[in-house]
Amino acid sequence: MLVSTAMTSSRVVVIGSGPCGSMAAWQLVQSGVPVTMLESGSKRPEGLLLRALGRNIYRKKPDGNFGSDCATHRASGDPKTKWYYDLSLGGLSNHWTGAVPRFAPEDFTEGRRLHEAYEWPVTYDELVPYYERTERLMGIVASGHDVPNLPGGYADDRRELPDDWQRVADTAASMGQGLTTLPIADGPRNLVAPRGTAFNSYTSLVEPLLGSAMFSLKQGAHALRLEWSGAKRRVTGVVYRDAADGLEHRLEGDAFIVAGGPLQTTRLLFDSVSSDFPQGLGNSRDVLGRYLHDHPREWWVLEVKKPMSRLSPSIYLTRRAYDDAEPLFATSWTLGAPNTREKLMSFTPFKATEFGVQVFGTMIPTRDTRVTLIPGSQDESGSSLLDIAIRFDGPSMQNLEAAQGRLLELMDAAGVPSTIQPVPPDQVTPGSAVHYGGTARMHRSPEYGVIDGHSRLFDASNVIVADAASFTTGAEKNPTLTAMALAARACERLAGDLRSGQA
Ligand SMILES: Cc1cc2nc3c(=O)[nH]c(=O)nc-3n(C[C@H](O)[C@H](O)[C@H](O)COP(=O)(O)OP(=O)(O)OC[C@H]3O[C@@H](n4cnc5c(N)ncnc54)[C@H](O)[C@@H]3O)c2cc1C
Numbered sequence: 001m002l003v004s005t006a007m008t009s010s011r012v013v014v015i016g017s018g019p020c021g022s023m024a025a026w027q028l029v030q031s032g033v034p035v036t037m038l039e040s041g042s043k044r045p046e047g048l049l050l051r052a053l054g055r056n057i058y059r060k061k062p063d064g065n066f067g068s069d070c071a072t073h074r075a076s077g078d079p080k081t082k083w084y085y086d087l088s089l090g091g092l093s094n095h096w097t098g099a100v101p102r103f104a105p106e107d108f109t110e111g112r113r114l115h116e117a118y119e120w121p122v123t124y125d126e127l128v129p130y131y132e133r134t135e136r137l138m139g140i141v142a143s144g145h146d147v148p149n150l151p152g153g154y155a156d157d158r159r160e161l162p163d164d165w166q167r168v169a170d171t172a173a174s175m176g177q178g179l180t181t182l183p184i185a186d187g188p189r190n191l192v193a194p195r196g197t198a199f200n201s202y203t204s205l206v207e208p209l210l211g212s213a214m215f216s217l218k219q220g221a222h223a224l225r226l227e228w229s230g231a232k233r234r235v236t237g238v239v240y241r242d243a244a245d246g247l248e249h250r251l252e253g254d255a256f257i258v259a260g261g262p263l264q265t266t267r268l269l270f271d272s273v274s275s276d277f278p279q280g281l282g283n284s285r286d287v288l289g290r291y292l293h294d295h296p297r298e299w300w301v302l303e304v305k306k307p308m309s310r311l312s313p314s315i316y317l318t319r320r321a322y323d324d325a326e327p328l329f330a331t332s333w334t335l336g337a338p339n340t341r342e343k344l345m346s347f348t349p350f351k352a353t354e355f356g357v358q359v360f361g362t363m364i365p366t367r368d369t370r371v372t373l374i375p376g377s378q379d380e381s382g383s384s385l386l387d388i389a390i391r392f393d394g395p396s397m398q399n400l401e402a403a404q405g406r407l408l409e410l411m412d413a414a415g416v417p418s419t420i421q422p423v424p425p426d427q428v429t430p431g432s433a434v435h436y437g438g439t440a441r442m443h444r445s446p447e448y449g450v451i452d453g454h455s456r457l458f459d460a461s462n463v464i465v466a467d468a469a470s471f472t473t474g475a476e477k478n479p480t481l482t483a484m485a486l487a488a489r490a491c492e493r494l495a496g497d498l499r500s501g502q503a
Contacts, residue, residue, distance in 0.1 A: 147178025
């Protein structure tokens with residue numbers, strides 16, 4: 001049975017309360033547009049975070065019972081492919097680290113050296129106001145300075161590198177790279193929070209909206225498909241399953257923001273079939289699901305021969321200069337404490353000889369790295385199961401492995417000879433970075449993209465993709481801040497279009 005609810009006051013439906021859906025809802029309400037948010041989960045953020053004098057003293061994240069190795073998908077590329085998601089209020093922001101580097105201007109353009117398919121339809125300058133708007137909501141600790149290949153953003157709490165690391169930063173700059181405080185959404189210097197992360201999109205953005213007459217939240221409402229009206233040439237409703245009664249309901253709206261996380265968003269679009277779009281909404285040119293990308297990720301320990309200051313917060317070494325690298329190949333390095341004991345020792349003035357290093361590499365997304373639906377399948381929520389076809393190829397792995405030598409070269413040049421401890425094996429698995437993107441990508445041309453430069457489906461301009469499914473390419477930087485900024489930009493434009501009757 002399908003229960004139908006016409007929109008009375010709310011005009012835009014936002015699907016998902018993770019960082020991207022929450023930012024979209026926040027922007028729409030700020031712009032005077034009523035919003036109904038559908039969220040599959042109903043579990044509130046859990047955990048405990050104690051922070052004093054600008055350092056996390058204790059952090060208990062919610063149970064690691066999120067995502068899956070294979071129950072919700074088939075891996076037809078690398079068999080170890082993982083897909084993490086959390087159908088909860090706040091989504092994966094219940095678990096995340098909170099690293100929020102901006103993309104650099106070149107990240108939006110360098111792909112064109114390879115092919116026009118890899119150039120974004122939006123520039124860094126166009127995104128700057130939305131980066132800053134987002135950063136002001138996140139409680140960011142950072143240096144705030146520009147360094148090579150990483151623009152400095154807005155920071156509530158500005159932190160400089162320790163002096164000995166600043167000398168390494170000077171050498172890095174002479175090699176075309178930046179070394180700076182990792183921009184991180186760590187919140188105020190002192191904090192006691194009943195959740196695992198300082199910034200949680202539900203508590204930070206959605207909860208404050210609950211008091212507004214412009215906003216309503218339906219929890220336990222899992223969106224199953226968008227409904228296309230051939231007569232009106234637009235999407236007119238969304239069908240969702242309500243956990244409270246187990247029934248399918250239909251909600252109407254003037255526009256729909258899809259922000260379920262990159263792969264959830266993609267399967268919702270695939271599941272939204274109609275006679276006009278038999279292969280899924282947004283898929284009239286067979287681009288939906290393609291160009292999947294992720295960050296090959298590796299962690300190892302750098303051992304320095306002479307003790308260096310402990311790092312809290314962590315620090316970030318930016319990618320090599322764009323002109324020195326093959327297009328779309330880059331790595332970033334995050335250096336911090338390698339274990340809990342070292343984290344505790346960072347409260348003392350003593351120096352350390354071991355630092356944990358997390359490296360994110362890149363891959364070139366192609367039409368063959370993709371997700372598709374498994375025909376006739378269904379999970380417990382009523383959505384189709386996904387086949388994920390991704391594998392890190394030779395050039396991606398070589399790029400990742402070269403990161404070890406590059407860091408040693410830098411440390412040596414800076415007068416801090418170092419070695420790398422044996423690297424833990426079998427780490428590099430698609431999905432383990434939790435940075436999938438690209439499967440409903442933005443592009444100037446529908447030949448290469450599912451959405452336009454304002455994140456609207458080419459097939460249905462009143463539907464916006466507001467998460468990292470929208471990414472044209474996957475720079476080596478953590479994706480969430482950029483995805484949120486794109487969501488804010490798209491929603492501000494949508495609000496204007498709704499006011500002028502153009503949406
Ligand atoms: C341990 C860990 C550390 C991380 N660290 C970082 C980091 O430092 N920096 C960074 O940039 N990123 C990091 N990430 C990734 C980051 O958490 C995600 O990029 C981010 O949460 C994505 O936001 P989102 O809104 O697109 O999706 P999600 O956070 O996945 O939220 C999606 C929401 O939509 C809901 N939903 C999904 N499908 C439906 C549906 N059909 N109907 C209704 N609701 C639906 C879900 O319940 C969820 O609430 C980390 C992730 C993990 C797991």
